[in-house]
Amino acid sequence: MSCKEVTYYQAVCDVCGTVHDGEFSAWADPSDASTQASYDGWIEVEVPxxxxxxEYDSIRTxxxxxxxxxxxxxxxxxxGIEWCEACEEDLNEDGWRISEDGKHIIQVCESGHENNVPLGGEGQ
Ligand SMILES: [Zn+2]
Ligand SMILES: [Zn+2]
Structure with missing residues (x-):
């Protein structure tokens, strides 16, 4: 028999660096890791x-x-993630953008409140 090295992916929080620790937390495909984490209450947003x-390895083109x-x-x-911190209006999952220094994601609600999530997790 021969052996093959397999890389597994685990979901890591981009805000605090916590590694997803679920029943099944290591996956051969990174998108499975994030899907499984979302079942446990994690939120995934995509920013252009x-x-x-x-500079980011998670880029898809x-x-x-x-x-x-x-x-x-x-x-x-x-x-301040699923809804506005100030007025509790729903935020749009697709409405986030990344700050110029790449250290925050920002979304302004319809009433003009800025919701700012600092990214301090791994890879920063
Ligand atoms: Zn976190
Ligand atoms: Zn608001």
Whole structure:
């Protein structure tokens, strides 16, 4: 028999660096890792990046656009993530953008409140 090295992926919170620790937490495919984490209350948002961005390994290129997937673990709650911290209006999962320094994701609600999530997790 021969052996083959397999790389497994685990979901890591982009805000605090927590590694997803579920019943099944290591996956051969990174998208399975994030899907499983979302069943445990993690939130995944995707933010568009500048066309020349190269510094993140989570970039996918579809139709020439670059996106970064951000995972947020359950302990940050939903305030300022799923809904606006100030007025509790629902935030749009697709409405996030990344700050110029790449250290925050930002969404302004329809009433003009800025919701700002600092990214301090691994890979920063
Ligand atoms: Zn976290
Ligand atoms: Zn608001």
């Amino acid at each position: 990046l500048a066309a020349d961005a190269t 579809t139709t020439g656009e670059k996106w970064r997937s951000i995972l947020i673990c359950g302990k940050h709650g939903s305030d």
